[in-house]
Amino acid sequence: MIIKGCIWKFGNDVNTDLIIPARYLNTTDPQELASHCMEDADKSFAGRVRPGDIIVAGCNFGCGSSREHAPVAIKSAGVSCVIAASFARIFYRNAVNIGLPILEAGESVQAIESGDEVEVDLATGEIRNLTHPAAYQAAAFPSFMQQIIKAGGLINYVRERMAD
Amino acid sequence: MGMTITEKILAGHAGRERVAPGELVNCRLDLVLGNDITAPLAIQEFRKLGLSMVFDPGRVVLVMDHFTPNKDIKSAEQRLMIRQFAREFGIVNYFDVGAMGIEHCLLPEQGLVVPGDCMIGADSHTCTYGALGAFATGVGSTDLAAGMAMGECWFKVPESMKFVFHGELRPWVGGKDLILYTIGRIGVEGARYRAMEFTGEAIGALSVEGRLTMCNMAVEAGAKNGIVAPDDKTLAFEADRARRPYQVYASDPDAPYVEVHEYEAGQIEPQVAFPHLPENSRPVSEAAGIAVDQVVIGSCTNGRLEDLRTAAGILKGRRASSKLRLIVIPGTQEIYLQAMREGLLEVFVEAGAAVSTPTCGPCLGGHMGILAHGERALATTNRNFVGRMGHPESEVYLAGPAVAAASAITGYITHPEEVVRQ
Numbered sequence: 001m002i003i004k005g006c007i008w009k010f011g012n013d014v015n016t017d018l019i020i021p022a023r024y025l026n027t028t029d030p031q032e033l034a035s036h037c038m039e040d041a042d043k044s045f046a047g048r049v050r051p052g053d054i055i056v057a058g059c060n061f062g063c064g065s066s067r068e069h070a071p072v073a074i075k076s077a078g079v080s081c082v083i084a085a086s087f088a089r090i091f092y093r094n095a096v097n098i099g100l101p102i103l104e105a106g107e108s109v110q111a112i113e114s115g116d117e118v119e120v121d122l123a124t125g126e127i128r129n130l131t132h133p134a135a136y137q138a139a140a141f142p143s144f145m146q147q148i149i150k151a152g153g154l155i156n157y158v159r160e161r162m163a164d
Numbered sequence: 165m166g167m168t169i170t171e172k173i174l175a176g177h178a179g180r181e182r183v184a185p186g187e188l189v190n191c192r193l194d195l196v197l198g199n200d201i202t203a204p205l206a207i208q209e210f211r212k213l214g215l216s217m218v219f220d221p222g223r224v225v226l227v228m229d230h231f232t233p234n235k236d237i238k239s240a241e242q243r244l245m246i247r248q249f250a251r252e253f254g255i256v257n258y259f260d261v262g263a264m265g266i267e268h269c270l271l272p273e274q275g276l277v278v279p280g281d282c283m284i285g286a287d288s289h290t291c292t293y294g295a296l297g298a299f300a301t302g303v304g305s306t307d308l309a310a311g312m313a314m315g316e317c318w319f320k321v322p323e324s325m326k327f328v329f330h331g332e333l334r335p336w337v338g339g340k341d342l343i344l345y346t347i348g349r350i351g352v353e354g355a356r357y358r359a360m361e362f363t364g365e366a367i368g369a370l371s372v373e374g375r376l377t378m379c380n381m382a383v384e385a386g387a388k389n390g391i392v393a394p395d396d397k398t399l400a401f402e403a404d405r406a407r408r409p410y411q412v413y414a415s416d417p418d419a420p421y422v423e424v425h426e427y428e429a430g431q432i433e434p435q436v437a438f439p440h441l442p443e444n445s446r447p448v449s450e451a452a453g454i455a456v457d458q459v460v461i462g463s464c465t466n467g468r469l470e471d472l473r474t475a476a477g478i479l480k481g482r483r484a485s486s487k488l489r490l491i492v493i494p495g496t497q498e499i500y501l502q503a504m505r506e507g508l509l510e511v512f513v514e515a516g517a518a519v520s521t522p523t524c525g526p527c528l529g530g531h532m533g534i535l536a537h538g539e540r541a542l543a544t545t546n547r548n549f550v551g552r553m554g555h556p557e558s559e560v561y562l563a564g565p566a567v568a569a570a571s572a573i574t575g576y577i578t579h580p581e582e583v584v585r586q
Contacts, residue, residue: 013441017528017529017552018550018551021529021551022201022529025201025530026235026236027238028204059353060356064547064549065287065288066202066303067201068205068306069205086353086356088353089356089357089386090288090302090304090383094303094305094307097306098304154310155209
């Protein structure tokens with residue numbers, strides 16, 4: 001599965017309150033959540049993000065609360081993948097469970113700049129910067145996790161498996 | 165090689181003799197928990213599975229606490245959906261207005277979670293219950309849905325970090341100060357994916373409530389769980405509470421720890437965490453004089469009876485500064501009632517505080533005390549992220565109930581001994 005998109009760059013410890021502030025947690029509507037995605041980190045994000053865009057961030061992305069609304073907001077905003085030096089554990093699990101591709105890629109990807117066009121191969125974990133040519137290697141998802149992402153999340157994956 | 169208490173609980177629930185850090189294990193769950201924010205998404209996912217029952221209606225707990233009593237129409241609609249689900253699936257432990265409390269104050273108090281349990285909750289502060297010697301960790305809504313369906317969850321066995329607190333605590337220092345101090349040393353990702361095990365004389369001297377406060381904030385260091393091995397205090401706490409038989413686990417003397425941190429409790433002053441991360445903790449003396457617009461005493465971190473007693477002990481016969489708003493939120497109905505019987509609520513109201521029904525409310529910027537642009541709060545809550553309690557350009561400082569009460573009187577961040585000796 002190959003993904004291509006433009007980069008939005010964020011720093012370390014991007015917490016779930018920045019990704020989707022609690023004042024919007026009175027809904028589960030994915031589009032409404034998407035319209036407030038990253039609002040307290042970058043007010044312009046939700047209005048300017050385009051389908052396929054990729055987030056690159058530093059350490060501990062998604063720290064804070066267990067709200068699954070956070071990866072749902074990112075996915076519904078059209079973001080195709082989040083690449084970070086490291087992820088907080090609940091966010092990591094939630095992202096896989098709802099079918100948002102995420103890659104843990106260490107510090108090296110910090111060389112990628114906002115606006116760069118980047119290609120990601122989820123099967124191999126290879127990240128290629130097309131704007132400023134460079135390649136990075138992230139740990140690839142094991143195949144069962146790739147299947148979960150492909151199915152659109154854990155529940156769809158379980159239903160597909162149960163229907164087989 | 166021995167095992168840690170965390171490894172033993174996971175092994176016991178995976179039907180294994182032993183487990184080692186890094187292993188993936190599938191565990192039987194004693195309890196699954198959802199709240200009014202996370203349950204709606206979980207119920208949507210659960211319903212997609214087309215099941216006619218949850219794995220055990222007595223082991224699913226749903227607590228309406230974040231935006232409850234309903235703060236707006238959208239929240240009300242979500243509660244309605246949860247209520248309907250609870251009725252349809254015969255959920256025994258469904259807690260709504262009048263019975264509910266802040267989930268992590270409520271479950272230990274009601275004896276729903278007991279030592280040796282393995283449980284998940286769709287709330288990051290589920291790690292609170294480690295204070296009872298249980299393995300408890302936060303998950304998201306989809307994991308809650310799967311847990312409600314199967315009564316199982318997979319885990320990667322975490323590496324354990326040991327935190328030893330030697331010696332005696334200073335006056336006015338409690339569990340909140342110890343955990344803020346710890347996070348200040350190791351950082352907000354210092355325990356990422358790991359278990360934080362607390363031990364030493366100072367932990368033994370802490371009440372179960374103080375230990376609940378410590379384990380509550382393990383997630384603020386990125387931990388999967390916090391844990392304290394049960395002792396006589398734990399067993400006394402459970403004596404008239406535990407609703408199920410329970411098992412007491414302890415770490416082996418030769419259990420493996422990826423890191424051991426040793427602290428002298430007597431060196432630790434009351435702590436204050438500066439904006440915008442819990443790791444920005446400093447001794448209260450370094451925060452002295454910072455003016456605040458609002459003081460909040462409550463939350464799953466510090467909304468228990470001991471916290472209210474500490475705050476009331478300082479506020480008794482004194483008034484909160486007219487320059488700020490003081491908001492006190494007892495964690496559960498039982499705490500509220502007991503605080504009323506002991507005259508604590510009277511102390512708060514006479515001091516000029518607003519006393520609220522139990523709710524998470526302002527902690528996450530939900531309701532009951534939202535900050536305006538440029539305002540600053542001192543709160544006994546657990547997170548001081550950007551915009552956490554309201555406007556993105558407001559600020560939250562974190563502290564324990566003693567510093568919060570003292571600061572409410574003076575109007576600026578204050579060491580409790582300054583107020584009490586006057």
